[in-house]
Structures are given as structure tokens and as C-alpha cells.
Amino acid sequence: MVGRPRSEVARKAILRAALDLCARDGYQNVTMKGIAQVAGSGRQTVYRWWQTKAQVLLEALTDVLAEEVPELPDTGDARADLVTFLEQTFTLARGVAGQVVVGLMADAQSDAELAAELRAKIINPRRAALRAVLARGAVPDDVELELAVDLVFGAMWYRLLNRHAEVNQELAEEIAGLLARIN
Amino acid sequence: MVGRPRSEVARKAILRAALDLCARDGYQNVTMKGIAQVAGSGRQTVYRWWQTKAQVLLEALTDVLAEEVPELPDTGDARADLVTFLEQTFTLARGVAGQVVVGLMADAQSDAELAAELRAKIINPRRAALRAVLARGAVPDDVELELAVDLVFGAMWYRLLNRHAEVNQELAEEIAGLLARIN
Amino acid sequence: MVGRPRSEVARKAILRAALDLCARDGYQNVTMKGIAQVAGSGRQTVYRWWQTKAQVLLEALTDVLAEEVPELPDTGDARADLVTFLEQTFTLARGVAGQVVVGLMADAQSDAELAAELRAKIINPRRAALRAVLARGAVPDDVELELAVDLVFGAMWYRLLNRHAEVNQELAEEIAGLLARIN
Amino acid sequence: MVGRPRSEVARKAILRAALDLCARDGYQNVTMKGIAQVAGSGRQTVYRWWQTKAQVLLEALTDVLAEEVPELPDTGDARADLVTFLEQTFTLARGVAGQVVVGLMADAQSDAELAAELRAKIINPRRAALRAVLARGAVPDDVELELAVDLVFGAMWYRLLNRHAEVNQELAEEIAGLLARIN
DNA sequence: CATTAAACGAGACGGTACGTCATGTCTTTGA
DNA sequence: TCAAAGACATGACGTACCGTCTCGTTTAATG
Numbered sequence: 001m002v003g004r005p006r007s008e009v010a011r012k013a014i015l016r017a018a019l020d021l022c023a024r025d026g027y028q029n030v031t032m033k034g035i036a037q038v039a040g041s042g043r044q045t046v047y048r049w050w051q052t053k054a055q056v057l058l059e060a061l062t063d064v065l066a067e068e069v070p071e072l073p074d075t076g077d078a079r080a081d082l083v084t085f086l087e088q089t090f091t092l093a094r095g096v097a098g099q100v101v102v103g104l105m106a107d108a109q110s111d112a113e114l115a116a117e118l119r120a121k122i123i124n125p126r127r128a129a130l131r132a133v134l135a136r137g138a139v140p141d142d143v144e145l146e147l148a149v150d151l152v153f154g155a156m157w158y159r160l161l162n163r164h165a166e167v168n169q170e171l172a173e174e175i176a177g178l179l180a181r182i183n
Numbered sequence: 184m185v186g187r188p189r190s191e192v193a194r195k196a197i198l199r200a201a202l203d204l205c206a207r208d209g210y211q212n213v214t215m216k217g218i219a220q221v222a223g224s225g226r227q228t229v230y231r232w233w234q235t236k237a238q239v240l241l242e243a244l245t246d247v248l249a250e251e252v253p254e255l256p257d258t259g260d261a262r263a264d265l266v267t268f269l270e271q272t273f274t275l276a277r278g279v280a281g282q283v284v285v286g287l288m289a290d291a292q293s294d295a296e297l298a299a300e301l302r303a304k305i306i307n308p309r310r311a312a313l314r315a316v317l318a319r320g321a322v323p324d325d326v327e328l329e330l331a332v333d334l335v336f337g338a339m340w341y342r343l344l345n346r347h348a349e350v351n352q353e354l355a356e357e358i359a360g361l362l363a364r365i366n
Numbered sequence: 367m368v369g370r371p372r373s374e375v376a377r378k379a380i381l382r383a384a385l386d387l388c389a390r391d392g393y394q395n396v397t398m399k400g401i402a403q404v405a406g407s408g409r410q411t412v413y414r415w416w417q418t419k420a421q422v423l424l425e426a427l428t429d430v431l432a433e434e435v436p437e438l439p440d441t442g443d444a445r446a447d448l449v450t451f452l453e454q455t456f457t458l459a460r461g462v463a464g465q466v467v468v469g470l471m472a473d474a475q476s477d478a479e480l481a482a483e484l485r486a487k488i489i490n491p492r493r494a495a496l497r498a499v500l501a502r503g504a505v506p507d508d509v510e511l512e513l514a515v516d517l518v519f520g521a522m523w524y525r526l527l528n529r530h531a532e533v534n535q536e537l538a539e540e541i542a543g544l545l546a547r548i549n
Numbered sequence: 550m551v552g553r554p555r556s557e558v559a560r561k562a563i564l565r566a567a568l569d570l571c572a573r574d575g576y577q578n579v580t581m582k583g584i585a586q587v588a589g590s591g592r593q594t595v596y597r598w599w600q601t602k603a604q605v606l607l608e609a610l611t612d613v614l615a616e617e618v619p620e621l622p623d624t625g626d627a628r629a630d631l632v633t634f635l636e637q638t639f640t641l642a643r644g645v646a647g648q649v650v651v652g653l654m655a656d657a658q659s660d661a662e663l664a665a666e667l668r669a670k671i672i673n674p675r676r677a678a679l680r681a682v683l684a685r686g687a688v689p690d691d692v693e694l695e696l697a698v699d700l701v702f703g704a705m706w707y708r709l710l711n712r713h714a715e716v717n718q719e720l721a722e723e724i725a726g727l728l729a730r731i732n
Numbered sequence: 733c734a735t736t737a738a739a740c741g742a743g744a745c746g747g748t749a750c751g752t753c754a755t756g757t758c759t760t761t762g763a
Numbered sequence: 764t765c766a767a768a769g770a771c772a773t774g775a776c777g778t779a780c781c782g783t784c785t786c787g788t789t790t791a792a793t794g
Contacts, residue, residue: 003743004785010745028293033775042746047777105344106289110211115346123345143364147338147357150348154337155330161288161340162306163298165333174330181326182364190766214754225767230756369738370790376740394659399780408741413782465658471710472655475648476577481712489711509730513704513723516714520703521696523710527654528672529664531699540696547692548730552769553759559771582749591772596751735794745784751777758771763764 006049013039014046015060022057023096027103030057054107054114061100062121068092072129078137079176085133086152086172089126093160093167102160127153139179148179196222197229198243205240206279210286213240237290237297244283245304251275255312261320262359268316269335269355272309276343276350285343310336322362331362372415379405380412381426388423389462393469396423420473420480427466428487434458438495444503445542451499452518452538455492459526459533468526493519505545514545555598562588563595564609571606572645576652579606603656603663610649611670617641621678627686628725634682635701635721638675642709642716651709676702688728697728 017039021030030053036043050056069092073084092098101122108115130152131145139148152175159167200222204213215236219226233239252275256267275281284305291298313335314328322331335358342350383405387396398419402409416422435458439450458464467488474481496518497511505514518541525533566588570579579602585592599605618641622633641647650671657664679701680694688697701724708716 002787003741004745006744007785026293028290031775032777036746040746042744042748043776044747044778045745048744051777102292106292107211109285109289109344110209119345119347123347127347140364143361144357146348147354147361150338150341151334151358151361154339154341155333156337157344158333158337158340161292161344162302164302164306164310165329171330174327175334178326178330178334178365181366182361183366193766215756216754219767223767225765226755226769227757228766231765234756368792369736370740371792372739373790392659394656397780398782402741406741408739409743410783411740414739417782468658472652472658473577475651475655475710476575485711485713489713493713509727510723512714513720513727516704516707517700517724517727520705520707521699522703524699524703524706527658527706527710528668530668530672530676531695537696540693541700544692544696544700544731547732548727549732551761552767553771554761555770556759580749581751585772589772591770591774592750593752593773594771597770600751733794736792738790740787740789742786742788743784744786745782747781747783748779749781750779753774753776755773755775756771757773758769760768760770761766762768763766 010039010041010045011049014041014049014056015063018053018056018060019064019096019100022100022103027057027099027106030103032056052107052111052114054104054111055117057100058104058114058117058121061097061104064097065092065122068097072133074136078133079180081136082133082138082176082179083169083172085130086156086175087169089130090156090167090169090172093156098160098167105157134179138176140182143182152179190228193222193224193228194232197224197232197239198246201236201239201243202247202279202283205283205286210240210282210289213286215239235290235294235297237287237294238300240283241287241297241300241304244280244287247280248275248305251280255315257319261316262363264319265316265321265359265362266352266355268313269339269358270352272313273339273350273352273355276339281343281350288340317362321359322365326365335362373411376405376407376411377415380407380415380422381429384419384422384426385430385462385466388466388469393423393465393472396469398422418473418477418480420470420477421483423466424470424480424483424487427463427470430463431458431488434463438499440502444499445546447502448499448504448542448545449535449538451496452522452541453535455496456522456533456535456538459522464526464533471523500545504542506548509548518545556594559588559590559594560598563590563598563605564612567602567605567609568613568645568649571649571652576606576648576655579652581605601656601660601663603653603660604666606649607653607663607666607670610646610653613646614641614671617646621681623685627682628729630685631682631687631725631728632718632721634679635705635724636718638679639705639716639718639721642705647709647716654706683728687725688731692731701728 014035018030018035021034021038032046032053033043035053035056036046046056070088073081075081104114104118108118127149130149134145134148155175156167159165197218201213201218204217204221213236215229216226218236218239219229229239233242253271256264258264287297287301291301310332313332317328317331338358339350342348380401384396384401387400387404396419398412399409401419401422402412412422416425436454439447441447470480470484474484493515496515500511500514521541522533525531563584567579567584570583570587581595581602582592584602584605585595595605599608619637622630624630653663653667657667676698679698683694683697704724705716708714
């Protein structure tokens, strides 16, 4: 026998509520209780499918990215493609997705399981994408791509976290320009 | 009457306890209650001088760095100096100081005041130091130094947070090598 | 059309489970969820036929008593008959039936409907039986029988609840002895 | 060092709230959460001093009885004293105290510790008092007093629980009358 | 027989009380 | 007047059971 099937309505409402609360109150101030309340669902329904608010937001983020992440640009101009890719990434990072992923990264510092999931579902795919773009000629062939990825996304993360500067098109162009100067 | 003066003993015990707990349980699991308990002080004594655990740990970190941060290397060999500087920085980052600063950065995402203090007391001094080292010839003169700093420290932060790779001497050398290839 | 008829198997399993759980965990710790689980039935099947665990246990108790309650003794010796009747009653009260009826009485304190059903199905029939036994000469004719019933069953209930003394043959004989001294 | 002393205000408010809620909603519907809320105290403050609502109400009841229980009557007329004593007892039993003690007795069925406390603090003192009154001549000297106490208070408890008749002066007089007929 | 409608098991749903924990404030005694 | 101790009001935590609601699966009486 099967029992009542999971309510897709409730699932969507919970993910939606989690994102809304994150946008409204900031990641740290989101609570499981608040998510359930705003979603109009019972607390147990949230806990039945996710262990922590981080799990909820990770799934919410995954869903959002699945919809919003664009195709890799491939115009033949390596440098222009890199700028396009970065600006697309930065646009996402400036929105709720950025807030969520920064919060998740913060929580992941004290939750190894979350850290692994975050890397597997969010971080590594983006790293692979950047690596692919870089490999098309944005840096010389003999440059260690992992290092280049660390430098480029590192700069983005650093600015997202520390907020000492914007993560915008200007940054994308400066990075592409500097990488192009490597001989 | 002037009252009883602030107890330096209590202050030290609290900062020490905060660092110990951070090393033992991780930043997120440190609590004000726990700090007071381990320090053998009253809860109110902690709150009298600091508002949050972040403030406590920020002061503890500041004290630690004041003791442990070495002089800027200046041997005349710009690239070697950069490697030395980075390795010194990375060594600190791999220890408790790294754990603390990552936790503080996480908390700072939802606490603007803490973010400002963190930048002023910890982040910006290190940025200035790296900038100084870079300015001695590790990169061409016309490279925007702020960008270079973002890329270098960004890579460090990215690895500290995401833990996909070590923050060690190899990284220092790879970074210095890549910067040296910019023409 | 009539649909599937009620399953007698499920009904028996549920009443059995309710009694077993009451014996194992005590009345207060019995839950509807637990009853359904132990009975191997769905929760809705329990709720379809009974509103509360009290209703379930009341029916279970009624079934048990229907099987186990013996005939009224009638040997001609009024005092001996009273002792026999009391000892039969006390034996039931010392078993699961006692535990159940005490629990039901407790619940009935905050459930008037249950209280009425409990009186109608369990309490009053036993009162009538005791009254009949007493009326055969165990007390003088001019003694108010309702009062005598209250005193005798009251003592039983008091001991069942408060557990300051056993509800056993000795009690039966002492009661009969004292009633016999009323002139 | 000693710390902040227990707040007598909070203690009184909690006991008061427990009694009020018991009177308003019935014993079974009283919750720890509700008590704290009505008392205007924190939930932890209740749990700090009492483990269960039964403990709270037991202490509340003890306090009430300490104030309201009158002296034992001793006029020289044994039967009149018994009636007076019973009517005083019944008056208490008809009020909130009766509701509380019945609820406590119900809970005590599944909580041995509570049962012991209830006997020690409430039940046994009243038994001793009734015994003293009976010993002054309300029953013949050779009647087993424990049994007489069981019959008299048993009748009261039976009526309190089962509500098939009032617990009033008429009952007091009938009981005294019947006891007087024992030869 | 095939139809059909209600009972069945399973289990998810929105609620709510549970007992615990950390928060930041307060109120004592003692130094 | 500060320090320790610890009680205070508050509110989130994760769990348990409540009573209701879907599901897909029996199971008999009816057409």
C-alpha cells in the first residue's frame, strides 16, 4: 500500500517561503518555524523532507538555478565569452541566489554534510562551467585551470562576502583583461 | 567613588575561552553562555564588555594577530617576498585564526556593524599589506592592485570556505608564478 | 450499492491492541496511533468507528465484561453471597479491567459524554447487581441501599485509585462483617 | 556566590494560573505552556521548579489546603463532630480543590512518584484526621478504623469521580447515621 | 460474472504541546 | 562598583500525537 502522496503544493510553498524569508530577513534570521508559518504548512511537514533550513534553501537554490542558469556562451571570441559568462554568473550572485549561497557557505563551515552537498550541487557545476569557458582560450593552454578558477571565482566570493566592492560587469571585464595579459 | 576596576584577568580568560571553544566546537557552536562558563566568569561580565560572541572573537582575533603577524618581508626579490608573505598569511589562516575569521565573515553577512569592524580591523590591514608587497614588483606597474588583491586573497578565502583545496605553500608559489607571467 | 462491509477482524484486532497496550504501557500512555499500529490497521479505520481512545477502551471493556462477569451468587446465605460477589468483582478489578476502568474514569472527568456512557454501560449495571445482593439480607431492610452501595464500591474505588491497600478477599469479608453489624 | 534568588512573585503567579486554568478548562486541559502563558512567566521557569503540571497543581493544592483546612471539630458530641468534619471536607471537595485532587489522582494512575507524593501530602493527612474524629466515638471501639475510613472517604471519592450523586451535608448525615447503627 | 461503492492499509497533511537550549536582562551576595 | 552566580521572560529547536485527508487496494452485495 502506498499512503497519501507527497504534496507538491506544500513542497513548492515551503521552498518559496524559504526564499522569500531569506530575501526579507537575511539567511541567518530564517527559521524552520518561520518557513512553515509563511508556507502555511505544519512544522513536521518541513522536517519530514528536510533536516535543516540549509537543506531547504539548498533545494530551493537548486530549483532556482535549474530555471535561471543560461547556456554557456560560445561565440568563438574566448575573451568575450568569458565576460558574458562572468556577467551572467555575477547577475545571479547579486540576487537572492547570492544571498542564499553565501548563507549556505557560512553554515557549511560547521556542517560537513551540507558542505559536501553544496559543493556537489552548486559549486562544482559552476567551477566546471568556468573551466570550460577558460579552456576555450581565455588563458594560455599551460595555465593550471584549477588555479585560474580559484582566482576568478575567489574574487567573486571575496567581494560577495566582504562587500568591499561590487560584483558587476566591470569586474568581469577587468578579470578577462588581466587573464588575457598572461603570456 | 569609582568602583571596582575592570578585571584584566577576566578579560583574558574570556578571550582565551572564546578561542578555545572555537577550536574545539567550531565557530557556530560557540555560545556566550559557554564562553562565560569556560572562562569561569559571569554571563553579565561578558555582556558588559561585548555585545555578541562575534565581538568577543573579533577582539580575541585582533589580539592574536597583534602578536603573531610577522614583519613584511623585504629581501629585494619581489616574487620571493610575495611567496613568503602569502605563506605566512596562509599559515595563520590554516590555524584557529582562520576558523575564527571565517566564522566572523559568516556572521557579518547578517550584521552590518560587525562587517564594518571586521573590514576595518582585520581585512583591510591585510589587504594593505598584500598591496604593498605586490607594489614592489610582483606584478607589472600598470596592473590595478585592488583587482590583484581580490584575486589573490579571493583564492585564499574561496579555498578556506569551500575546502576544495589546501591553502598552503604550493598555492603561494603557484599564485606568484602566475602573477609573474602577466606582461 | 453497499460497499465493503466492516471488517470484524479489524475490529477485534483494534480492541485487542487497545487492551494489550493498556496493560503494557498504562491507560494514559495509550494513543490512537499506537492502537492502530499494534492492530495492524490504518489510523482512519480506528477513527471511523470510535472517536477517542476512551471509546475504544470502553467497548473493549464492555466486551471483556460480557464474557467474564459471572452470575450473581444466590445460595440463601446473604452474607456469604455478598462476600462471593465482592470477591468476583474485586478479582476483575485487580486485572486489566480495573486498569481500564480507572483510566476511563479519569478521562471521564473532562468528557461528560464519556462519563454518561461509562455510567450507563459499566458502573450502573454493577451498582444494580450489588444492590440486588445487598437487598437479599446483607443489610437491614431500612438501610438506604444507594448509600450502602456508595460505601462498599466507594471503598473499592478508593483503594483501586489510591493503592493504599489491596482490593482482595480480606476486604470483601471485612465489609460484609461490618455491614452485618448494622442493626 | 549565590545568584539571583527565586522569585516568589513568579511562584505565586504560576500556582495561581494553574488553579485558574484548572477551574476554567478542567484538569486534563491544563498544559504547562498554558500555565506559563497565563502566569506571564517563561516556560523554563515553570520547568525549573516543577517537572509536570501535576507537580505544579499538587503544590498549588497543598498551599490552598494549608490556608483553608479548618481545625478538627471537638464538641464532645462524636456524631455531630463527624458530620461537621465531613461537611467541611465535602465543601472543599466540591470546589476547585476537588477538581484538582481528582485530576491528580487520575494522573497518579500512571505516575508512581506522583502517587506517592499525593498520598503523603494530601490523602494521608485527611485520612489521619478522619480517623481521629472517628476514634472519638463515632464508631464502636472494636471497628477497624482503616476500614471505616475507606468506606467513608471511598463514598466521597466515588461520588466525586462518578458524579452519580452530590457530595453534600445530606451525605455527611447519612454516613454518620449509618455508622452510629453499628453495634 | 462484472460493476460498484464503501472499508481497508498506508502515510502525508496542518496543528499544537512537549521538554530543552541559548538569548539578553535582572537581582542577589561577596570582593 | 564590579564580579560570580543564577533566576528571569522570550522564542526557536526537533519530536510526538492529534484528527483529517488522500492515495491505491480489497471485498462483498447488486445488477
